[in-house]
Amino acid sequence: MKKLHAPCFCLPLACLFALTACAPGGAAADAEPLPIEVPPPVEQTNTELNIWYTDYGMTTKYLDAAVTQYNQQHPDNPITAEKFFADGSIENSDAATQQMLTEVMAGSGPDLIFFTGSSTDIEKMVRRGVFADMEPYFEADNFDWSGYNQAVMDAGVWDGHRLVIPLQYNFPMLYTSQTALDETGFSMENCDTFGGLLDEIEAIQADSDQTREVFRAKFTFYNFANYAGIPYVDYDRQKADLSFPELQRSAEIFQNLGGLELGTYDMGIDSAADIRDGKALWICPFPPVDGFYTGPEVINTFDDMVMMPIRDVDGGIQAEITWAVAVRNNSPNLQNAYEFIKYLLSEEYHTETLNYRWLYYSVLDAANDAYFQDHVYGRAVPLTPPKNAYGLDSVDVRQEDFDELMDYTRQITGAYFSCAETNFMRNMRMCGFLSGEASYEEAVREVERKLDLYLSE
Incomplete structure (x- = not known):
């Protein structure tokens, strides 16, 4: 069974409600889950390709570079990019993103949809048939998946349909x-x-x-339910199960943690x-x-x-998808969309954007190695400031340490898309557990009720 998908866009709850129109639980909650169904593609013209993104966040640099380079290589079939300027405000970025997603749900909007963060419920969108299946295009092109983190890439596949293509990820080290x-x-x-x-x-x-x-920092342990790979949310049956003993043990551990408060890293x-x-x-x-x-x-x-x-309950490692792309299901430009996605996955594109690769791990293993070689051995200044308040010396980064880190990326066994609405500790905080206003039992009953309602909407 597929692991829980639980951080691209930050959308308010009202927008997430708009993504679903499923009947409430009832008998359906006890039935066997239905396979994911993907609407057949519309008539294809492949005359253009439209993308949309905001200038808020790091991914804008990736996409600025991608559009420039791709259009130089494809002057006869360029990408049309609409970039929203948020004036440095995440609220402006969120509002514009909500409007874009509303258009996508109505069957219009950009061909490509980019995701970062935890406020878009990708699992719900998948079950609403929002995304096109790109697997036939990868297969027809004999795309070579060797060299990519396959466990991470597989997180975008449901019942054989490649509906979301991960581009970057993180995992708890x-x-x-x-x-x-x-x-x-x-x-x-x-x-x-x-x-x-x-x-x-x-x-x-x-x-x-x-x-x-x-x-x-307390935040290190905040997403423990995802790290542990606990399937406490079942989107198919529209039910939550919070009876796992690891949830209570972890929540009580978190409640007793000292260290830097949430919001500090x-x-x-x-x-x-x-x-x-x-x-x-x-x-x-x-x-x-x-x-x-x-x-x-x-x-x-x-x-x-x-x-x-941090390993999961079975000893594997769960990764979080931090940047991904999907294609609108009724786009008439699926071949063009595939060509651009293939470029985003290419080593050429990663080389062009190497200076921006300091945030999260790339799904392309060679890009992570290239960043290490460039950032460590190609530096003109030391990694550690020579004069710092802690009296620490500059460091010669050891190749064996980087190799060990990369070996752990190859031990990743599953991946998830974060969702704020289903995050266990976020809900426990809202129900008064961390503040001491509610016992674990009281809070978890309320969280389970809220999750069941959310999943059935």
């Missing part, structure tokens, strides 16, 4: 020092499953002699300094790509850096 492990007695060997990780965290939280926070050399100074056991740097060089690798200047992924 933790970093610390050998000294921190020795001081706390934390056993990485026991963390080969999510349950083992919970055992180790609970042991530290129960030990009054421990002085390090388990995680430097592990960034830069200050995270490495907190490992050195005994303030934290684990860091999870943001952004994950550049953060690897400016945080964890700095640990090597004063200790031996150690890394560990």
Whole structure:
């Protein structure tokens, strides 16, 4: 069964409601799930290709470069790009995006739809038949998928239909020092499953002699339900199941976490300094790509850096799709859409946009390696500022550390699309659990009721 898809666009709840018109649960909730059905393509003309995006966020640089380069190579069939200028306001960007998606749901709008963030429920859109199946085009072209992270790419396939094409991803990686492990007695060997990780965290939280926070930032553990791969939301049966014991254990762990409050991330050399100074056991740097060089690798200047992924309940690793593209199902330009998507996946395009690849991992393995070679060995200035408040030295990044990190990307077994409306801890916060206004049992009953209602709408 497909893993839960749970961070592109930030859309309000009202827009998400507009994406669905399914009958409420009832008998259908107990029936076997129906296969995903994709409407047949409309008559194809392939005379143009229209895309739309806002200037808010990092992906605008990717698309600016892609449109420029692609149109230079295809002067007889250029892309028409409509770019909305949000004046630096996420609210303006969201409002414009909502209008665009409303047009798509009505059968018009751009041919291509780009997704980032967690406020668009991609699973609901898939079940509404919004996206075109691009698998026939990849098959007809004999597209070579070797060199791409297949577990991540498969997240965009439902019942054999390639409805969404992931472009970037992230996965939960933790970093610390050998000294921190020795001081706390934390056993990485026991963390080969999510349950083992919970055992180790609970042991530290129960030990009054421990002085390090388990995680430097609380946000590191916020999306634990996705990391664990717990299928607590069933879109096919329109039901939520919050009876998994790992949910309660994790929520209670989160409630007892110290460290930086939500909204604050592990960034830069200050995270490495907190490992050195005994303030934290684990860091999870943001952004994950550049953060690897400016945080964890700095640990090597004063200790031996150690890394560990958060594994799911079965011992695999779950990745989050952070940027993806889909094609409007009634677009008459599917071949043109395929050609542009193929360009977005190409090594040529990744080379052209290498300077922008500091945020998340590319689905193309070679692009991640190229960024490392360029960013580490091609730098004119040191990764660590020579004069910093922590007295930390610049670091010579070790190839073996990067190789180990990339090896974990090959151990990814599943991937998901984040959805704010179904995020477990977001809902628990809204129902008063973290504030202490409600017990776990009270909050989880309310969350399950809300999720059932949301899934049935």
